[in-house]
Amino acid sequence: MKERGCKAMKSYKNQVLVVCLNPTFQETLVYKRLQIGEVNRTRLHRLDASGKGMNVVRVLTQLGTNCTLLSHLGGSRIQEFLELANKDKVNIVWTDSNSPIRTCITILQTEVFSTTELIQESESVQIGTEEEIRHLYTKHLKEVDAVIFSGTRSPGYSENLYAQMVKEAKDTGKFVVLDYRGEDLKRSLSMKPNIIKPNLSEFCSTFFPSYDVIAEQQDSGHLKQQVSQIMKELYDKYQTMTIITHGSKDLWAYDGVSWYEIPAKKVKAINTIGCGDAFTAGLVHAYINEQCFSQALDTALNAAALNATCITPGSLYDNSLKNFAR
Numbered sequence: 001m002k003e004r005g006c007k008a009m010k011s012y013k014n015q016v017l018v019v020c021l022n023p024t025f026q027e028t029l030v031y032k033r034l035q036i037g038e039v040n041r042t043r044l045h046r047l048d049a050s051g052k053g054m055n056v057v058r059v060l061t062q063l064g065t066n067c068t069l070l071s072h073l074g075g076s077r078i079q080e081f082l083e084l085a086n087k088d089k090v091n092i093v094w095t096d097s098n099s100p101i102r103t104c105i106t107i108l109q110t111e112v113f114s115t116t117e118l119i120q121e122s123e124s125v126q127i128g129t130e131e132e133i134r135h136l137y138t139k140h141l142k143e144v145d146a147v148i149f150s151g152t153r154s155p156g157y158s159e160n161l162y163a164q165m166v167k168e169a170k171d172t173g174k175f176v177v178l179d180y181r182g183e184d185l186k187r188s189l190s191m192k193p194n195i196i197k198p199n200l201s202e203f204c205s206t207f208f209p210s211y212d213v214i215a216e217q218q219d220s221g222h223l224k225q226q227v228s229q230i231m232k233e234l235y236d237k238y239q240t241m242t243i244i245t246h247g248s249k250d251l252w253a254y255d256g257v258s259w260y261e262i263p264a265k266k267v268k269a270i271n272t273i274g275c276g277d278a279f280t281a282g283l284v285h286a287y288i289n290e291q292c293f294s295q296a297l298d299t300a301l302n303a304a305a306l307n308a309t310c311i312t313p314g315s316l317y318d319n320s321l322k323n324f325a326r
Helices: 052-063 075-087 129-141 161-171 182-189 200-207 221-238 275-288 293-308
Strands: 015-019 024-031 044-050 067-073 092-096 102-109 114-118 144-150 175-179 241-244 251-254 259-262
Touching (some): 015 052, 024 075, 044 052, 044 075, 052 275, 067 075, 067 129, 075 092, 092 129, 129 144, 129 161, 144 161, 161 182, 175 275, 200 221, 200 241, 221 241, 221 251, 241 293, 251 293
Parallel strands (some): 015 067, 015 144, 024 102, 067 092
Antiparallel strands (some): 024 044, 102 114, 251 259
16 A cells, blocks of 8 residues: 655654563574484574564664663572673663562574574562562653563552552653553553554454464465454554564554555564564664654654674674674
């Protein structure tokens, strides 16, 4: 469908607060080809502070946007996480959850250009963590004009936490972007976030829970009519714009005026972990630099494409090759 107009965006000049309640150590291991059932030795690997929000802040920082990550940290590796974040010039405000930071593993195969993600589920945060997060959130919310909520919350937080935090941001006039799914997303919609940005699998699992899981490379054309109808209903009811990514497939978006169907940028992908986070960062960076919606989508797609060409997850360039072990 053709774009029918360019919806101007309001200008925000101050900081962005990114909320991520699921921090991660990201181990990236590179092989020519992984042999299942065999001993596999890698000559190339790296360790990064990660989690969706950390990836978003790293890219925003690389783009030159002032931003802060709000999260919890816990366990015996807090200082290691902070040192890794400091190398990326990421500013973090945090509270101790007394729960260990999880580790996720990315396996890259260079011969077949594949990315495989092994996810460790988070442990529950301890009693009192949510109260401290809310205190830090209210304090730092005063300093910013835009808030990004990125990723699912760890166990131990109350089911209404995200919705309450979104309401607080909207009540104080902040621009709010949500990148999470499921019941948390549904509960947050009545607070009228400005943009939601799930991928297609997350969108379908939220609004069409009886559907099978949508794989990243799966054809999605048969879903377009149903998905676009929900996107329009969300805008009509909540004035919320929707952007849906689907890996290397076309992006779908609706801003209340126009439907957008835009091809992903074609690149030789190395590591696709963090592409959605780079997209979110590029989108908000464009927004605060007064780009209209269609321009912001293009900026976001460029950021996602750059991320895919890097080994570092959630980054526009590999600026720390010395962090690699060989």
